[in-house]
Amino acid sequence: MNDNRVAFIGAGNMARCVIAAMVKAGYPQENIMAANRSQPKLTELATDFGIHTSLSNAKAANWADVIVLAVKPQMMQEVCLQLLAEDPECVDKLFVTLAAGLPVARYEEWLGQVRLVRAMPNTPSLVALGVTGLYPNRCSNYEKAFVDHMFSGTGMTVWLNEEQQINSIIAVTGSAPAYFFYFMQAMQQKAEQLGFSAVEAKAMVAQTALGAATMALQSEQSFAELRAQVTSKGGTTHEAISSFTTAGLEEVVATAMQAAINRAEEMAKSI
Incomplete structure (x- = not known):
């Protein structure tokens, strides 16, 4: 070939x-x-x-x-x-x-x-x-x-x-790297506010994302199950996840992905 x-x-x-x-x-x-x-x-x-x-x-x-x-x-x-x-x-x-x-x-x-x-x-x-x-x-x-x-x-x-x-x-994988970069950007900004240098913050966030993705690929467990393993009731992670839930993270993500699909459909009609 x-x-x-x-x-x-x-x-x-x-x-x-x-x-x-x-x-x-x-x-x-x-x-x-x-x-x-x-x-x-x-x-x-x-x-x-x-x-x-x-x-x-x-x-x-x-x-x-x-x-x-x-x-x-x-x-x-x-x-x-x-x-x-x-x-x-x-x-x-x-x-x-x-x-x-x-x-x-x-x-x-x-x-x-x-x-x-x-x-x-x-x-x-x-x-x-x-x-x-x-x-x-x-x-x-x-x-x-x-x-x-x-x-x-x-x-x-x-x-x-x-x-x-x-x-x-397009919504699930094509545009998705930008979603993760955006989330990582927000984490880096907070890490810098906590006193880490820009280089340290970027490296820590990227390495954590890589580790989490690798674990997910190597595991037969669902994302929800993997998340639950890190989320002890009443602990620090539980508080962070609760904050995401209160802010409607799942709905925000779903809306963003649908917006990507809608835009692709609009492009098809306009050209």
Whole structure:
């Protein structure tokens, strides 16, 4: 499978995450290309990962066996129509899109009935601890296997049975690193108020988060059961958890996740 040439149209953060994960997992650099309108990001990718680069989307698409659309949703129509105009045969190749909010139907309006996988990785993919949701359209078993192989270096892959689940996985994993960073930021700020240095506070909070996540992954117990083990009645943790409960933490989290889903649905309608 490493013989397939993969071209990334767009050189932003998510493209960088996936490219980094592929190279780290052993995918040949000579079989990866990134295309972008401007040179600086391409220079960084070439320097950091040894991949091919191009200022021409059409050149990259023509070179590739698999085309990864990694531009912002609002730019996607222009990019797809340009590809179709400059390289009509590209529609016979496998497409993978990293854009949130755009359903398969949009791509079929712009490109025709292409073989396409909608992919929704998250940023921890950069350190091989990510989660990528995948939804296939008109793909063969081999093409699904290749896409799974392509994202294997990012961490966990989850194949979805219904396209609408892409919006759900955005809320559960795609946007979720920011939720945890926000919570960790709040903990760091309080730790600094308690007298710890910024470096100490960040390290302690991050290490605790890593330890808790590792314990959860290695345990068959639910999150609720793991929390209960740390929460002695009448103790300090019990008081902290009670404060979260009084503040309506579960409702706040649920509302935030639904807001992410709603925004993804709005984006699909507005483009």
